[in-house]
Amino acid sequence: MSFFWRLGSWSSIMWLESSSYFQQRADRYLKWAAWLLVPLYLVGVAALYAAFIHAPTERTMGEVQRIFYFHVGAAWTAFLAFFVVFVAGIAYLWRRNLFWDELGAASAEVGVVFTTIVLTTGPIWARPIWNTWWPWGDPRVTTTLVLWLIYVAYFALRSSLPAGEKRARLAAVFGIIGFIDVPIVFLSVRWWRTIHPVVITRSEVRLEPEMVQALLIAVAAFTILYFTLLLTRTAMRLQDAASEEIMQAVRERSD
Amino acid sequence: MNSYLFAGYAVIWTVLLMYLLYLNKKQRQLSKRLKSLSETLNKEHLEE
Numbered sequence: 001m002s003f004f005w006r007l008g009s010w011s012s013i014m015w016l017e018s019s020s021y022f023q024q025r026a027d028r029y030l031k032w033a034a035w036l037l038v039p040l041y042l043v044g045v046a047a048l049y050a051a052f053i054h055a056p057t058e059r060t061m062g063e064v065q066r067i068f069y070f071h072v073g074a075a076w077t078a079f080l081a082f083f084v085v086f087v088a089g090i091a092y093l094w095r096r097n098l099f100w101d102e103l104g105a106a107s108a109e110v111g112v113v114f115t116t117i118v119l120t121t122g123p124i125w126a127r128p129i130w131n132t133w134w135p136w137g138d139p140r141v142t143t144t145l146v147l148w149l150i151y152v153a154y155f156a157l158r159s160s161l162p163a164g165e166k167r168a169r170l171a172a173v174f175g176i177i178g179f180i181d182v183p184i185v186f187l188s189v190r191w192w193r194t195i196h197p198v199v200i201t202r203s204e205v206r207l208e209p210e211m212v213q214a215l216l217i218a219v220a221a222f223t224i225l226y227f228t229l230l231l232t233r234t235a236m237r238l239q240d241a242a243s244e245e246i247m248q249a250v251r252e253r254s255d
Numbered sequence: 256m257n258s259y260l261f262a263g264y265a266v267i268w269t270v271l272l273m274y275l276l277y278l279n280k281k282q283r284q285l286s287k288r289l290k291s292l293s294e295t296l297n298k299e300h301l302e303e
Contacts, residue, residue: 120270
């Protein structure tokens with residue numbers, strides 16, 4: 001936890017009126033993130049227990065099916081992260097407050113991390129089951145790769161522009177349009193022919209009850225992990241923005 | 256344990272660890288910047 005408190009302790013030197021809003025929020029978020037470590041640990045241990053011991057071994061796929069719990073947990077969290085980018089983009093365009101820009105960027109970053117987990121665990125499961133690492137013709141796999149590329153491009157866009165209103169505006173628009181791919185990924189298995197397993201449909205859940213429990217606990221663990229990382233990264237970005245602003249003010253005063 | 260299952264979970268922990276190391280690097284950069292800012296402000300305060 002000292003990592004979080006160390007970040008927060010710098011607040012004493014933040015004194016500019018305009019930066020104090022960011023700094024106060026950053027301090028608050030770091031405290032919340034530190035408190036989330038307790039449920040994260042407990043639910044994380046429960047998720048590992050449920051995935052490896054509580055859930056039975058799948059009859060046809062065998063042990064490798066246990067990748068599914070964390071793979072789906074990461075996918076769900078990536079969708080949630082990109083939804084937050086979408087909402088933050090709308091909020092920024094509406095309020096023109098840079099806080100929303102920093103929140104959206106932090107969420108996109110965490111979303112890319114979770115999508116990377118999805119795109120690496122998927123092929124590891126696919127190799128023994130489909131006898132291929134990467135089925136290019138599968139719509140869910142392809143649309144998920146496109147999703148990852150969209151948000152990598154989001155960061156390419158951000159890093160190509162100087163910090164400020166223009167970058168925030170373009171990133172907000174990009175984040176809103178980029179989110180269109182999320183429902184496409186989700187519905188791809190219903191719209192097109194696919195070999196991707198569909199275990200949860202509108203009418204039934206094709207899983208044993210213990211498997212459903214393991215999946216729900218894994219989703220809960222990943223969701224808590226997402227909020228912990230989001231709060232930490234948002235706080236760091238806000239502190240970075242606040243310090244940059246103070247630095248600028250000091251430079252102007254000494255000129 | 257199935258080697259693919261091991262590889263799958265190893266990848267998850269590796270990606271998360273790499274991200275935490277990235278955050279740690281960012282945090283160290285931020286601390287450095289705040290330290291230099293603090294020194295500048297202290298110097299200015301003493302000069303006044």
